[in-house]
Amino acid sequence: MTALASPLACGPEIRHERGQRAVFCGLTGIVWLHRKIQDAFFLVVGSRTCAHLIQSAAGVMIFAEPRFATAIIEERDLAGLADAHEELDRVVRRLLERRPDIKLLFLVGSCPSEVIKLDLGRAAARLSADFAPDVRVLSYSGSGIETTFTQGEDACLAALVPDLPRTDEASLVVVGALADVVEDQFARLFSDLGIGPVRFLPGRRAADRAPVGPRTRYILAQPFLTDTARALEGRGATRIPAPFPLGAEGTSLWLAAAARAFGVAPARLAAATEPGRARAARALAAHRERLSGRRVFFFPDSQLEVPLARFLSREMGAELIEVGTPYLHRGHLAEDLALLPDGTAVTEGQSLDDQLDRCRAARPDLTVCGLGLANPLEAEDLPTKWSIELLFTPIQGYEQAGDLAGLFTRPLARRARLEA
Amino acid sequence: MQLTLWTYEGPPHIGAMRVATAMRGLHYVLHAPQGDTYADLLFTMIERHGARPPVTYTTFQARDLGADTAEIFKQAVSDAYERFRPQAMIVGASCTAELLQDDPAGLARALGLPIPVIPLELPAYQKKENWGASETFYRLVRALAGPPATAPRVRASCNILGPTALGFRHRDDLREVRGLLGDLGIAVNVTAPLGATPADLGRLGEAAFNVVLYPEIARSAAQWLERTHAQPFVETAPIGVRGTRAFVEAVAALAGVNPAPVLDGEGSRLPWYARSVDSTYLNGKRVFVFGDATHAIAAARVATHEIGFTLVGLGTYSRELAREVRAEAAAHGIEALVTDDYLAVEAAIAAAQPELVLGTQMERHVAKRLGIPCAVISAPMHVQDVPARHAPQMGFEGANVLFDTFVHPLMMGLEEHLLAMFRDDPEFHDGVAPSHLGVAPSHLGGRPREEAEAEAATAVLAAAPAAGPVVWAIEAERELKKVPFFVRGKARSNTERYARERALPLITVETLYDAKAHFSR
Numbered sequence: 016m017t018a019l020a021s022p023l024a025c026g027p028e029i030r031h032e033r034g035q036r037a038v039f040c041g042l043t044g045i046v047w048l049h050r051k052i053q054d055a056f057f058l059v060v061g062s063r064t065c066a067h068l069i070q071s072a073a074g075v076m077i078f079a080e081p082r083f084a085t086a087i088i089e090e091r092d093l094a095g096l097a098d099a100h101e102e103l104d105r106v107v108r109r110l111l112e113r114r115p116d117i118k119l120l121f122l123v124g125s126c127p128s129e130v131i132k133l134d135l136g137r138a139a140a141r142l143s144a145d146f147a148p149d150v151r152v153l154s155y156s157g158s159g160i161e162t163t164f165t166q167g168e169d170a171c172l173a174a175l176v177p178d179l180p181r182t183d184e185a186s187l188v189v190v191g192a193l194a195d196v197v198e199d200q201f202a203r204l205f206s207d208l209g210i211g212p213v214r215f216l217p218g219r220r221a222a223d224r225a226p227v228g229p230r231t232r233y234i235l236a237q238p239f240l241t242d243t244a245r246a247l248e249g250r251g252a253t254r255i256p257a258p259f260p261l262g263a264e265g266t267s268l269w270l271a272a273a274a275r276a277f278g279v280a281p282a283r284l285a286a287a288t289e290p291g292r293a294r295a296a297r298a299l300a301a302h303r304e305r306l307s308g309r310r311v312f313f314f315p316d317s318q319l320e321v322p323l324a325r326f327l328s329r330e331m332g333a334e335l336i337e338v339g340t341p342y343l344h345r346g347h348l349a350e351d352l353a354l355l356p357d358g359t360a361v362t363e364g365q366s367l368d369d370q371l372d373r374c375r376a377a378r379p380d381l382t383v384c385g386l387g388l389a390n391p392l393e394a395e396d397l398p399t400k401w402s403i404e405l406l407f408t409p410i411q412g413y414e415q416a417g418d419l420a421g422l423f424t425r426p427l428a429r430r431a432r433l434e435a
Numbered sequence: 436m437q438l439t440l441w442t443y444e445g446p447p448h449i450g451a452m453r454v455a456t457a458m459r460g461l462h463y464v465l466h467a468p469q470g471d472t473y474a475d476l477l478f479t480m481i482e483r484h485g486a487r488p489p490v491t492y493t494t495f496q497a498r499d500l501g502a503d504t505a506e507i508f509k510q511a512v513s514d515a516y517e518r519f520r521p522q523a524m525i526v527g528a529s530c531t532a533e534l535l536q537d538d539p540a541g542l543a544r545a546l547g548l549p550i551p552v553i554p555l556e557l558p559a560y561q562k563k564e565n566w567g568a569s570e571t572f573y574r575l576v577r578a579l580a581g582p583p584a585t586a587p588r589v590r591a592s593c594n595i596l597g598p599t600a601l602g603f604r605h606r607d608d609l610r611e612v613r614g615l616l617g618d619l620g621i622a623v624n625v626t627a628p629l630g631a632t633p634a635d636l637g638r639l640g641e642a643a644f645n646v647v648l649y650p651e652i653a654r655s656a657a658q659w660l661e662r663t664h665a666q667p668f669v670e671t672a673p674i675g676v677r678g679t680r681a682f683v684e685a686v687a688a689l690a691g692v693n694p695a696p697v698l699d700g701e702g703s704r705l706p707w708y709a710r711s712v713d714s715t716y717l718n719g720k721r722v723f724v725f726g727d728a729t730h731a732i733a734a735a736r737v738a739t740h741e742i743g744f745t746l747v748g749l750g751t752y753s754r755e756l757a758r759e760v761r762a763e764a765a766a767h768g769i770e771a772l773v774t775d776d777y778l779a780v781e782a783a784i785a786a787a788q789p790e791l792v793l794g795t796q797m798e799r800h801v802a803k804r805l806g807i808p809c810a811v812i813s814a815p816m817h818v819q820d821v822p823a824r825h826a827p828q829m830g831f832e833g834a835n836v837l838f839d840t841f842v843h844p845l846m847m848g849l850e851e852h853l854l855a856m857f858r859d860d861p862e863f864h865d866g867v868a869p870s871h872l873g874v875a876p877s878h879l880g881g882r883p884r885e886e887a888e889a890e891a892a893t894a895v896l897a898a899a900p901a902a903g904p905v906v907w908a909i910e911a912e913r914e915l916k917k918v919p920f921f922v923r924g925k926a927r928s929n930t931e932r933y934a935r936e937r938a939l940p941l942i943t944v945e946t947l948y949d950a951k952a953h954f955s956r
Binding site for chain 1: 436437438439440441442444445446448449468469470471472473474475476477479480483484485486487491492493494495496497499500511514518529530531534535558559560561563817
């Protein structure tokens with residue numbers, strides 16, 4: 016089920032593939048989003064499968080008073096839609112009584128709720144009116160039929176955009192959930208560059224709503240934010256094109272793009288970024304030896320694959336066999352794609368068994384893949400790096416560049432160490 | 436709609452996957468949306484399988500909805516057949532595909548594959564994982580078991596039914612049970628689903644009887660085999676020394692062999708360990724048991740009859756076997772808790788104030804939060820309960836494992852004695868947790884135990900219907916602090932209950948000891 020390749024004039028060779036996909040659905044985004052927005056609650060309207068998925072993905076986290084749950088659709092809910100809305104109201108009421116600290120409630124659509132066409136947008140509007148002004152209720156879909164893994168974050172942030180206040184002030188919005196430590200580092204760097212005011216989307220609390228308007232510039236910190244970007248443009252904001260801030264080079268180019276957009280003098284940019292660049296260079300040197308010349312294969316997972324491949328190839332000297340991505344936004348990834356070596360095989364979509372055949376034939380030194388594939392490939396003596404860790408670990412910015420490289424060298428170092 | 440945070444069981448198609456993954460030469464094509472492949476990692480991560488589960492998902496997306504999904508399904512079935520060349524296939528739908536109009540059975544039949552293709556009807560909005568495993572195994576046995584045997588069967592031969600992938604200690608239980616049967620001189624014809632091929636299922640009829648290890652999974656299949664192949668079955672769980680002895684007697688009777696050599700053998704260390712003086716302190720320890728029906732019932736029996744604990748709670752999330760659990764609870768003079776709502780289990784644990792909880796991964800976390808020792812005896816489990824070492828629940832070695840498992844979270848006798856005697860010493864003050872609880876203070880979120888305990892007591896009070904205000908005199912409060920912390924919560928709630936029942940306005944030192952005398956009858 017492979018379509019024809021559609022090569023660009025130069026640069027990477029992009030192919031499309033259709034077939035079985037081994038990927039998470041967008042519901043998984045809840046696992047890190049709920050940590051980021053500290054007074055939000057995520058209520059999935061779905062099946063037992065959805066609850067089971069979140070429980071499997073959240074692992075042990077589910078017990079620390081988590082701010083997510085599932086309203087499991089039962090047989091009687093399938094009987095009639097009016098009833099389902101009443102049921103949902105009842106569940107939400109019970110939930111908010113138990114958790115009065117919640118300020119923002121997301122109704123998260125799933126495959127079952129989408130297929131039976133349960134109108135969660137309408138439910139959110141109705142419940143918002145009921146609970147105003149204490150709780151805002153929004154909705155988005157994290158279903159597998161519509162979203163792949165990180166696209167759940169995109170859908171969530173896109174749902175936040177209409178809710179943002181309007182401004183005519185010139186400002187910068189950094190879009191994409193980042194670890195707090197990374198967010199703080201970027202805030203300091205922008206302040207050193209004299210860029211301001213700088214806001215982050217999502218904010219850490221429901222009340223932190225970045226104002227947007229026609230003089231707002233935004234820069235994406237994550238590559239999977241198609242719908243959020245479109246919604247921001249709809250509010251008049253303008254995107255600052257840049258490669259993503261992974262590795263020392265990526266971070267420098269990302270900051271430089273913002274500096275250019277705000278007319279920061281090159282000398283000031285150099286001064287502000289010099290210490291970070293020097294530290295990142297020192298941290299990366301230790302890992303380059305291990306990764307240089309290594310052949311890497313990416314299975315599709317998060318859309319981070321293209322910028323990660325760019326980092327591994329340009330800064331670590333790795334060779335790229337195939338870069339799989341579940342979805343490729345050519346506009347948002349143009350700068351990263353341009354930095355990939357000519358002829359790099361980039362595959363959008365997946366036909367799992369065919370891709371596994373290619374991987375086995377190539378016998379890569381390192382395969383970046385999901386947890387369903389990692390142990391089976393290891394058992395075939397193919398070293399792997401499980402990809403979901405790249406979403407939970409702070410990897411962006413100068414100070415994390417060494418950690419990022421470390422995530423890829425660790426499996427290789429471990430291989431070298433084990434003797435039994 | 437049911438508000439859920441934690442689910443004890445996955446949807447029924449996960450049960451089907453557990454059967455398919457346990458077997459060899461069988462492939463499962465699951466009509467499911469993109470994303471449902473998350474289930475693979477239960478097998479590759481929790482059970483650390485070195486191969487992907489034999490499951491092909493159609494992973495349809497929104498753009499495929501409409502006529503396309505049926506075509507995708509047919510393509511997936513024929514591609515999977517070409518690639519994997521299985522002896523048989525099972526096909527079915529996950530929860531979302533169940534809502535579509537596609538008919539996996541009809542679509543698969545239309546392909547006319549030269550192997551048996553068995554359709555599964557797994558109602559995802561009514562049933563759950565264990566039911567799915569049971570139904571799948573039953574359908575497979577029905578379809579593949581062949582006609583009843585005509586040749587006379589060897590009397591001392593049996594099938595072992597029930598072990599699956601992702602089963603709690605199924606791998607090691609199987610080794611123990613095979614050992615017991617081998618020692619009795621009983622031949623094992625087929626073990627299924629674990630390790631069996633579809634062709635093996637065709638030989639099921641050659642055995643004289645069946646051994647059902649896990650009724651949650653294999654009872655329906657065994658009942659069908661009893662009806663159509665005239666194979667009786669044994670369902671006694673060989674868990675604990677008594678359970679194992681009863682099992683040995685039951686299979687020996689069916690096989691017509693002498694059980695004495697096995698029963699007279701060395702058996703288990705559990706009986707001696709439980710009789711040794713260090714175990715005296717285990718007497719009457721209050722234990723709360725929750726899990727799947729088979730493991731909950733067995734653990735309750737071992738805990739009470741073989742180790743000498745007192746059962747203060749027994750429950751299960753297995754609605755299919757609720758009757759058995761209710762009967763067992765009644766035998767202990769308590770009422771069974773049948774629920775799949777972990778908040779109900781948490782409330783029951785808080786109210787029963789046990790000194791030990793035996794449960795699933797879920798109860799481990801509840802107990803940690805309440806500061807109560809706990810051991811895991813049933814699925815759902817995390818990766819640490821699929822250990823590298825041999826760790827059965829069944830057979831005589833299983834009994835050894837159970838003794839260690841139940842006792843280790845508690846303080847050893849001497850440690851507990853010292854703690855009570857020297858509770859004001861810096862090394863033995865109230866904040867010191869049993870050494871087996873590891874870093875206990877952080878389990879309580881860094882709060883003093885006192886506070887967590889007060890919270891637990893409040894929870895209990897809130898749960899009681901006629902909870903009036905109860906006031907403690909300062910001296911009584913001080914005296915209460917002299918009660919060892921691990922029974923202090925119970926002492927507090929008993930005293931308050933005593934005071935409330937008598938409408939006493941103030942709890943004095945007298946009241947405290949009156950209550951103690953009252954409840955120690």
